[in-house]
Amino acid sequence: MKLFFIALLAGFAASFAFLLLILPLLKKLKAGQYILGxxxxxxxxxxxxxxxxxxxxTAIIIVGLCVCGLNNGQVNLTxxxxxxxxxxxxxxxxxxxxxxxxxxxxxxxxxxxxxxxATVAAVYCYVNNITxxxxxxxGGVKTDLQWGIIPLVIFIFVATVNCVNLTDGLDGLAxxxxxxxxxxxxxxxxxxxxxxxxLCFTAVGALAAFLxxxxxxxxxxxxxxxxxxxxxxxxxxxxxxxxxxxxxxLGIMFVVSGISVILQVIYYKRTRKRIFLMAxxxxxxxKLGYSESKIAYAYFIATALVGIICLLLx
Numbered sequence: 001m002k003l004f005f006i007a008l009l010a011g012f013a014a015s016f017a018f019l020l021l022i023l024p025l026l027k028k029l030k031a032g033q034y035i036l037g038x039x040x041x042x043x044x045x046x047x048x049x050x051x052x053x054x055x056x057x058t059a060i061i062i063v064g065l066c067v068c069g070l071n072n073g074q075v076n077l078t079x080x081x082x083x084x085x086x087x088x089x090x091x092x093x094x095x096x097x098x099x100x101x102x103x104x105x106x107x108x109x110x111x112x113x114x115x116x117x118a119t120v121a122a123v124y125c126y127v128n129n130i131t132x133x134x135x136x137x138x139g140g141v142k143t144d145l146q147w148g149i150i151p152l153v154i155f156i157f158v159a160t161v162n163c164v165n166l167t168d169g170l171d172g173l174a175x176x177x178x179x180x181x182x183x184x185x186x187x188x189x190x191x192x193x194x195x196x197x198x199l200c201f202t203a204v205g206a207l208a209a210f211l212x213x214x215x216x217x218x219x220x221x222x223x224x225x226x227x228x229x230x231x232x233x234x235x236x237x238x239x240x241x242x243x244x245x246x247x248x249x250l251g252i253m254f255v256v257s258g259i260s261v262i263l264q265v266i267y268y269k270r271t272r273k274r275i276f277l278m279a280x281x282x283x284x285x286x287k288l289g290y291s292e293s294k295i296a297y298a299y300f301i302a303t304a305l306v307g308i309i310c311l312l313l314x
Contacts, residue, residue: 169280
């Protein structure tokens with residue numbers, strides 16, 4: 001238990017220190033976010049420094065290695081995969097800033113990079129016999145997917161990374177939802193004695209520090225640098241601990257973001273009408289008049305409540 005508190009506090013301290021270092025640099029380099037024209041409520045945010053994910057990802061990697069050591073393959077690959085998705089997100093953010101527009105990498109380019117990284121994780125699972133998945137609310141009952149773990153893991157990574165990315169649309173939304181997810185998940189893993197638990201608590205601390213500057217009105221955004229990294233990190237700790245099927249349960253609000261976009265696109269193409277005022281769903285709520293702070297709080301609470309149910313039935 002003491003190790004988890006140390007991991008959390010060290011993650012917070014390191015992340016906050018890195019934020020204080022990079023924020024002036026990002027302002028000096030004019031590395032600001034370009035806002036889509038159709039999101040009228042966000043026009044005042046144009047120019048806010050982005051790529052803040054670099055701070056909490058760096059903290060997670062450094063503190064994670066110090067707390068967990070260098071001899072755990074799952075921990076090392078989790079951090080490597082997280083770094084890989086960070087690099088993809090950084091490239092996307094960099095191109096947006098360089099071109100002075102809100103389009104970085106092409107969608108197909110993102111998918112290719114994501115697919116490649118996910119494939120590495122999937123093959124690792126198969127080679128190292130991480131082919132079991134725990135059935136949620138079953139008391140720990142597992143099923144062996146054998147080679148089927150490869151397509152499942154690839155799907156999980158790509159879906160989770162993009163759903164977390166879609167959730168990163170309001171101040172503190174993706175960060176707060178991820179804190180709730182990883183805190184509950186860290187407790188679940190701690191109860192099972194997994195080394196990945198300390199990594200989860202490190203991430204909770206790092207994200208908590210980031211939220212001090214990211215809640216409304218945000219002084220810095222995580223950018224795709226942070227959101228893709230978060231999706232990759234969540235996928236890793238969930239898949240490597242054989243708890244990947246808990247992602248759509250505990251990560252229900254990430255699912256809401258992804259599904260709302262899919263439904264909106266499909267329905268609009270068929271009828272030229274919209275289900276939501278705007279997708280993802282958090283923008284629909286914003287159009288209804290709810291403040292960013294209330295929406296972010298609601299997402300956090302919803303994730304935490306589902307998490308408590310998961311803990312009670314684990």
